[in-house]
Amino acid sequence: MLRTKTEKEVVHALGRGDACSVRRDPNTLRRWAAAVEHDAHNALDGIWSLAVDDSYVLTVRRDGLREQVLLDDMVDEDSWPPDAWAPKHRKITLDLEAAEAVADELLEVLRLRDVSWPSCSQHDQPVSHCSAEWICSGSPVHQVALFGALQPPNTA
Numbered sequence: 436m437l438r439t440k441t442e443k444e445v446v447h448a449l450g451r452g453d454a455c456s457v458r459r460d461p462n463t464l465r466r467w468a469a470a471v472e473h474d475a476h477n478a479l480d481g482i483w484s485l486a487v488d489d490s491y492v493l494t495v496r497r498d499g500l501r502e503q504v505l506l507d508d509m510v511d512e513d514s515w516p517p518d519a520w521a522p523k524h525r526k527i528t529l530d531l532e533a534a535e536a537v538a539d540e541l542l543e544v545l546r547l548r549d550v551s552w553p554s555c556s557q558h559d560q561p562v563s564h565c566s567a568e569w570i571c572s573g574s575p576v577h578q579v580a581l582f583g584a585l586q587p588p589n590t591a
């Protein structure tokens with residue numbers, strides 16, 4: 436983990452900054468937006484769509500609802516443990532933090548619009564998320580589904 440900075444400089448020198456720098460990759464955000472869109476579709480009424488454009492604008496749509504959120508274009512490295520940026524974890528951390536960013540914003544849009552996200556059927560706890568998983572904080576804390584695999588509430 437002490438080598439992170441050096442690695443970044445090397446990566447820039449090689450001209451592969453996009454793959455490894457701390458700038459978010461719109462394609463990674465789009466991949467997670469598609470997964471979370473699938474989950475919104477399964478978990479909520481109506482036809483949902485989530486899209487991320489190259490300017491980092493996330494657009495959430497359902498029928499009359501259209502909400503646009505400007506995502507940060509840079510990764511907030513400090514919100515992850517330093518070890519997450521060690522060379523062997525860096526790629527997965529970048530992937531998971533993109534997943535978190537998309538899910539955070541969707542849940543925020545739903546909260547502002549008073550749309551409730553499903554609860555865990557076992558514990559009657561609202562389903563939250565951690566990294567790229569939907570989790571229930573009931574006792575015990577457990578995974579409900581990976582992003583992209585959330586089932587409709589009545590079948591969960």
Ligand SMILES: [Zn+2]
Nearest residue numbers: 555558571573
């Ligand atoms: Zn539960």
